[in-house]
Amino acid sequence: MAGVVVKPRARIYHGHEWVYASEIKKVFGDPSPGDVVSLKDFKDRPLGSGIYNPHSQIVVRRFSRQRQALDADFFRRRLERALDYRQTLALDPAALRLVWSESDGLPGVIVDRYGDHLVVQTLTLAMDQRKDALVEALRDVCEPKSIVERNDSPIRTAEGMELVKGVLWGDQPSPFTLEIDGLRHQIDVLEGQKTGLYLDQLANHQAVAAMAKGKRVLDVFSHHGGFALAAKKAGAARVEAIEISESAVAAACANADRNGLEVEFTVANAFDALRQRESEKATYDLIVLDPPSFTRNKGGLAGALRGYKEIHLRAMKLLEKGGVLATFTCSHHVDGKVFQEMIAGAAVDAKKTLRRIATYSQRADHPVIATLPETEYLRGAAYETMGGW
Numbered sequence: 001m002a003g004v005v006v007k008p009r010a011r012i013y014h015g016h017e018w019v020y021a022s023e024i025k026k027v028f029g030d031p032s033p034g035d036v037v038s039l040k041d042f043k044d045r046p047l048g049s050g051i052y053n054p055h056s057q058i059v060v061r062r063f064s065r066q067r068q069a070l071d072a073d074f075f076r077r078r079l080e081r082a083l084d085y086r087q088t089l090a091l092d093p094a095a096l097r098l099v100w101s102e103s104d105g106l107p108g109v110i111v112d113r114y115g116d117h118l119v120v121q122t123l124t125l126a127m128d129q130r131k132d133a134l135v136e137a138l139r140d141v142c143e144p145k146s147i148v149e150r151n152d153s154p155i156r157t158a159e160g161m162e163l164v165k166g167v168l169w170g171d172q173p174s175p176f177t178l179e180i181d182g183l184r185h186q187i188d189v190l191e192g193q194k195t196g197l198y199l200d201q202l203a204n205h206q207a208v209a210a211m212a213k214g215k216r217v218l219d220v221f222s223h224h225g226g227f228a229l230a231a232k233k234a235g236a237a238r239v240e241a242i243e244i245s246e247s248a249v250a251a252a253c254a255n256a257d258r259n260g261l262e263v264e265f266t267v268a269n270a271f272d273a274l275r276q277r278e279s280e281k282a283t284y285d286l287i288v289l290d291p292p293s294f295t296r297n298k299g300g301l302a303g304a305l306r307g308y309k310e311i312h313l314r315a316m317k318l319l320e321k322g323g324v325l326a327t328f329t330c331s332h333h334v335d336g337k338v339f340q341e342m343i344a345g346a347a348v349d350a351k352k353t354l355r356r357i358a359t360y361s362q363r364a365d366h367p368v369i370a371t372l373p374e375t376e377y378l379r380g381a382a383y384e385t386m387g388g389w
C-alpha cells in the first residue's frame with residue numbers, strides 16, 4: 001500500500017488529523033490523488049489511514065487510526081455511529097446534520113437531512129471519488145426518498161474539483177415545507193443558500209427568541225428570517241429584519257405568511273441599513289447580528305474585524321437602555337478571545353457598559369473534536385446594555 005511518512009513535530013502527533021505538505025518527509029508507493037494511504041511516523045511506526053490529495057494544501061487527512069479501506073461497509077459503520085450520537089440529542093429530527101466531516105470521522109463528507117430528503121456534500125477528492133459507496137450506505141442506513149448533492153461550495157476548488165449540484169438518487173425534490181421547532185420553513189435543497197437552512201443556528205433561534213417577548217426586535221443578516229420569526233412567535237411586539245439577498249427575503253416573507261407572523265423584511269446591505277436607522281434615531285430592545293464569515297483565511301482577519309466592529313458599534317447605538325445585543329460569528333479564525341476583544345472595542349467607542357448574559361455555539365449536530373480546533377467555528381453571545389451605570 002502506498003503511504004506517507006510524517007516529519008517529527010507535525011500536528012498529527014498532537015492529535016490533529018491533517019498533514020500539510022511541509023510536514024511530509026517522504027511519499028512512497030506512488031499514490032494517486034484520492035487514494036487511501038497508510039501514514040507512518042519518522043520511525044516507521046503506523047499512524048493509521050488517510051486520504052491523499054497532493055493538489056490540496058492538506059495533503060493527507062487521517063480518517064482512521066487503523067488500516068482501513070474506504071468502502072460502503074466503512075461508510076455504513078460511520079453513518080450508524082453518527083446517527084447513534086444524534087439520537088442522544090434533544091433536537092427536532094426534521095432537520096438535522098447527520099454527518100459533519102472530520103467530527104464524524106468522514107473528512108469532507110457532509111450530510112443534512114430535511115424530512116425524507118438527504119443533501120450530501122463531498123468536499124474532498126477521495127470522498128468525491130467514492131460517492132457511489134456513500135450513496136449506497138446512505139440508502140441502507142437512512143432509507144431516504146431522495147439524495148441530492150450540493151457540491152457547489154467553492155471549498156471544492158481547493159481540492160481541484162468542479163462545482164456541481166443535482167440528484168444522486170431518487171426523484172428530484174421540488175421545494176417543500178417542513179415544520180421545525182414549531183415553525184414552518186420553506187426548504188429548497190437544490191437552489192437554497194447552503195443546503196437549505198442554517199442548521200447550525202436553529203437552537204440559537206429558540207434561545208434568543210426566549211428574550212423577545214414584548215420587545216422591538218431587529219434581526220440583521222436574516223437569511224430566511226430564522227431569528228425574526230422565532231422572536232415574533234415568542235411574542236415580540238415588533239420585528240424588523242435586514243438581508244441583502246432578494247431570494248432569501250422572498251423565502252423569508254413566504255415563511256412569515258405560512259406561519260401567520262408579521263415581520264418587516266428589508267432587502268438591504270446591513271452596513272447601510274444600520275447607518276440609516278441611526279440617522280433616523282430608531283431604537284430597539286433586541287438586536288441580532290449574524291453576519292456571514294467576513295474572512296475565509298487568517299490574512300483577511302484584520303479587515304474582517306473592522307467590518308465586525310463597525311456593525312457592532314452601530315447596533316449598540318441603536319439599543320435602548322437595558323437592550324440586548326445577540327451576536328454571532330461563523331469564522332473559525334475569529335476565536336473566542338478575538339470576538340470578545342472586538343465587542344469590547346465597539347462598546348468602548350459606543351460608550352456603553354455591556355453585561356454578558358449568554359453564550360452560544362453551533363448546534364450539537366455539528367460536534368466539536370477537542371484536538372481539531374477547526375471544527376469549532378460558530379460563536380455567539382448576548383450582551384445587555386447597562387442603563388444608568
Ligand code: SAH
Pocket residue numbers: 193197198201220221222223224225226227242243244245248268269270271290291292
Ligand atoms: N441569521 C440567519 C443566517 C444568516 S447567514 C439564520 O439564522 O438562519 C448570513 C446572511 O447574511 C446570508 O443570508 C447573506 O445573504 C447575508 N448577507 C451577506 N452580506 C450581507 C450584507 N452586507 N448585508 C445584509 N445581509 C448580508
